[in-house]
Amino acid sequence: MGYSKEQLLALLKDLQIEFSKYEHPAVLTVEAQHSASALCQAKYVGNKGGGLSKNLFLKDKKQRFYMVSALADTKVDLKVLSQRLGLGKGGLRMAPEEALGEILKVPLGCVTPFALVNQSARDVSLLLDQGFKAQQHCFFHPLSNDMSISLNAHGLDKFLKSIEIDPAYVDLEANPTVGKDLPPDLATLVPSGSIVLADQPEKQPSPQVPIDKNHVSADSKPTMVSAKGAKPSISEKNSKGKPVNNAPLQTSFADVGQFVEEILHRTSDLLLSEIKEETIKQHGEQLATVVSDSLRKGLSSDLKSLAVMFKNTAYTEGFHAGAHHQPKRL
Known part of the structure; x- marks a missing residue:
């Protein structure tokens, strides 16, 4: 059992960290966070001079986990970030949903640096946006998505140091050259060991992606608080035991051509991995059926995730268009 919202808020008070809290309806899914009300939410928070946050929970091929806030x-860009960590272009991908509950001890929609308070998450590497330091305060969910709290970078640093995490602020939009004489600039942030998850029962893949954008409702009421004193269980092979394409999913697809190319690339990689000489000898006339079934199982989760990302991009583009082209009132 992980920390509760109440326990976290009590800890912040004990650490004498000042924060504001805003109660609002729970944000249940990625799609809901990009609803029509997002424009009003952003305008309300913008008037407070704070910054909204998005939080990515990632893993590499060696079962090492990362949080990007x-x-x-x-x-x-996950491909660029992978190279900067020394993992190669395809080194990072979204962590599976079951890892949220087992490692971070939070449900979907509640990923924030505060989840690292749980002992099971202490080996997760945290990369913070250096842009947080320029904000008066930033908004995060306190382990529960029915509330958001705002605090400044100093308060966040104080919390992280209290749980023995040294804050690492990074220019996440930088794209430095990595080569023989130019080592990866973020290699020191790669966790030292892997995390082994418990075996999970087989279930239908979920289209949800653990990407959280924390917004505050325009109906929220702020309250100022001043303190007083073994083997990886998540397989990276398909049902036949053959490797599948583990390239990371991008966080958005604004280009339709790029979206289609990604689908074709993943399908091609999986198809080539299935058609081997021993497979042809073993299945003979049934090869087409076997390969078809394998493609369905191997691509189902990836294609659903890609479709959700493409949908979310459409929501986001519409949101930004509305935010920058609002008609002026006479």
């Missing part, structure tokens, strides 16, 4: 407008 950034301003909502910061562009995070």
